[in-house]
Amino acid sequence: MAELALAVVPICLVAIKGINTVRKRLKTFYRYGREIKRLRKRFSAQTDIFFDECQLLLQEILDRKDAEAMVEDVNDERWTSATLEEGFRTYLRRKYRSYGETMCEIRDHIASLNDSLNNGDERDLQILSSENLRQAFDMMVNKSKYETSLSDLKEAISDLKRIRKTAGKLQNLPERVCGKRPRDLPISYRRVAQNSKSFYDALQAFWSCLRPHHVSHEVRLLLESRTEDSLRIVVMYCTSSGKQPRDNLLELIVHSRSLHLLHVSIPSGISSGRVTCSEERPKKTRRVRFVGECSDLARHGEEAGTASTTLTSATEPHVSEEVGLNLCSTRDMCTQICSQAHHIGYFDAPDHIRHQLSPVHDRGECIVKNMLSEPAQLDRIFELPVERAISVPQQVSIALRLARSVLRLHSTPWLQPLWTLRDLSYFQTDECLATSLETLHITNELLHQRLDSVMTDANVLVQAQRECGIRNLTMHSLGVALLQIGQWNSLKPDDIADVRRIADLAGHDSRLGPRYQKIAQRCMDCDFGFGKDLAQPELQNAVYRDVVCELESLVRTLEG
Structure with a gap:
């Protein structure tokens, strides 16, 4: 009975770890006989089914990508969530106890196989060939066991599958759909917020450029990246002769990781020579704002790259080729970034996050190679006839992309509290509008704001809230953006009276229907039942549930 009190999560983790160990063990001597290969194949097939079952149950509680990542990595921090076990209990209900018992059986079967293979010894998997041969012979002799x-x-795995399916059937459809929808903001959203803010602050602090003909620099952050653990940016600079599309753009992938999770071995005696972002660095000649002439810099790439690498090797012998150059140690980060053809380097932010930069090489994935002209502001899409430019599901998908981005970036310098569609841009390509909008991005210049300017902006925001009765500027801006997308018409966001008048009319006549308009109105009013401070987790969860999840559901419904 004591075992029944065990929670499902830790038992599941033990089973997954045991499976990984047995798989490695079988791999060491599977070549010693056809029967052993067959046993290994049967074991792999059953454990794959077990992993699928774990993921399917997790998907009833979490996002699909989160569930998949957790099954692949037993050290994923989401396994330690206090709400995970309660989520299992809520979904399984009366089947929770049976499910736990069956999971215990699977864990014990895996442990038994592991003990048999290791003869009760916890030795390393790399054992002598003679020992492998002996255990392989033992497996063939005791094949029946x-x-x-x-x-x-x-x-046992079949029982686990049956229990999960039965638990799902016992719930009626509305509850099941509700249960499958994540109730809390995914951890990945907070991770993007943390990494993007850290990257922005570090780039502001350490950016340098020694090229006098570079007038300004911009960094464009794409709202959607290829993976959850990376950022996708386009660096663009302007020269005295003006912007030159293609030639002055560089597309980069930024992978961010906590330095606490990186195990970098530094040989003794050279640690004092390491140059990091937090230590004293060479004085910069000038600081500039953040926008391209990478083709021009490419001519100097060999010289600049070689010189910088040589200097770095002398002062930082511990830096491996795997992480590249420490960009904080260079006087001219702009040249270093634009001249490296394959592996650019990294910089360590003051908040102990390492940002690794690498270029996009795949021509099919590269935005710069496919763009036709200068980036266009998002509100330019309303100049196109909606019936021919985009489908209804794609129209809702634009709103969904904005809602996700607000939850990811509202706490970062990338997104100001009072924003409009003109603050967002996209790269025009020869593809359809929906494909071009996959490059939707937000732009910031690398420029230090004066304190009095920041205080003035803050005062304007407070005044706008008081005079217009706006509960939350960020959510109001999102609501106005959704209203414009639904109406396919550009509005003047600062004309609050006109915006509210159009919102009232849209409730009776909207191409996207009343369900969509209700979402837009709730955003404008910040009407979610959890106050108006978007920094509070309760409000973030409510916005995710009632805006993002609702828009996702609406897209699925419209796509049929």
Whole structure:
């Protein structure tokens, strides 16, 4: 009975770890016989089914990508969430106890197989060939014992599958759909917020450029990246002769990781020579704002790259080729970034996050290679006839992309509290509008703001809230953006009276329907039942649930 009190999550983790160990063990001597290969194949097939079952149950509680990542990595921080076990209990209900018992059986079967393979010894998997041969012979002699264990494992996994399916059928459809929808803001959203803010602040602090003909620099952050653990940016600079599309753009992938998770071995005696962002660095000649002439810099790439690498090797012998050049140690970060053809380097932010930069090489993935002209502001899409430019599901998808981005970036310098569609841009390509809008991005210049300017902006925001009765400027801006997308018409966001008049009319006549308009209105009013401070987790969860998840559901419904 004591075992029944064990929670499902830790039992599941033990089973997954055991499976990984047995798989490695079988791999060390599977070549010693055809029967062993067959046993290994049967074991892999059953454990794949077990992993699928774990992911399917997790998907009833979490986002699909989160569930998949957790099954792949037993050290994923989401396994330690206090709400995960409660989510299992809520979904399984009366089947929770049976599910836990069956999970215990699977764990025990895996442990039994592991003990048999290791003869009760916790030795390293890299053992002598003679020992491998002996254990392989033992497996062939006692083949029936292993086959029985595999059959028992198969039966237990089948029971696990049956219990999960039964638990799902016992719930009526509305509850099941509700249960499958994540209730809390995914951890990945907070991770993007943390990494993007850290990257922006560090770039502002350490950016340098020694080229006098560079007038200004911009960095454009794409709202959607290829993976959750990376940022996608386009660096663009302007020269005294003006902007030159293609030639002055560089597309980069930024991978961010906590320095606490990186195990970099530094040989003794050279640590004092390391140059980091937080230490004293060479004085910059000038600081500039952040926008391209990478083709021009490419001519100097060999010289600049070689010189910088040589200097770095002398002062930072511990830096490996894997992480590249420490960009904080260079006087001219602009040249270094634009001249490196394959691996650019990294810089360590003061908040102990390492940002690794690498260029996009795949021509099909590269935005710069496919763009036709200068980036266009988002509100330019309303100049196109909506019926021919975009489908209804794609129209809602634009709103969905904005809602996700607000939750990811509202706490960062990338997104100001009072924003409009003109603050967002996209790269025009020869593809359809929906494809071009996949490059939707937000732009910031690398320029230090004066304190009095920041205080003035803050005073304007407070005044706007008081005079217009706006509860939350960020959510109001999102609501106005959604209203314009729904109406396919550009509005003047600062004309609050006109915006509210159009919102009232849209409730009766909207191309996207009343459900969409209700979402837009709730954003404008910040009407979610959890106050008006978007820094509060409760309000973030409510916005995610009632805006992002609702828009996702609406897209699925419209796509049929």
